[in-house]
Amino acid sequence: LAKTTQPISMDSYEGQEVNITCSHNNIATNDYITWYQQFPSQGPRFIIQGYKTKVTNEVASLFIPADRKSSTLSLPRVSLSDTAVYYCLVVGYSSASKIIFGSGTRLSIRP
């Protein structure tokens, strides 16, 4: 199972771009990189998933270098409502039929 490492916490201000980097050195060829968001007392919510290069949706962008040993979640122009825990996950053949959550990055946005 591919292990992920990400910062425990980050702070930023409204209107800034926030980049959260995750390392996953032993990612397998068939694994995907997935990010979830969790607000207090709510279930995790899928944000974005990618395999390589760049993926963008209405919420975030995901940058994955060629060696795929790390990835960066980019949140453009954050607001107070983006304060949450962000989880970087590696899913696929190495994780079989389960999604394993790590400790995540606790992102705090200030006015």
Place this chain on the structure above:
Amino acid sequence: EPEVTQTPSHQVTQMGQEVILRCVPISNHLYFYWYRQILGQKVEFLVSFYNNEISEKSEIFDDQFSVERPDGSNFTLKIRSTKLEDSAMYFCASSEAGVNTEAFFGQGTRLTVV
């Protein structure tokens, strides 16, 4: 937007009692999961379920736990004899085609064992 529904939102039970947590996954999804989160801690995997059988379970999912899909729409988690340390948020999730696809989580059931 389709959503996973969990009931009840909060349940208080006495130690040693049995509880059943209920979930209605998204209708065309085939993979189902239960997770729990003790206050202030990580989201922990309990069990995954596909094709009417358990695909995988964690060490937490011991003999006091069981899952069932009784009627093709509900997905339940039963805890046979609750302990104080079972107090947690329990999340149900479903996905269309396994872990490579987006998993949708319910809002959770807060279980308090007294």
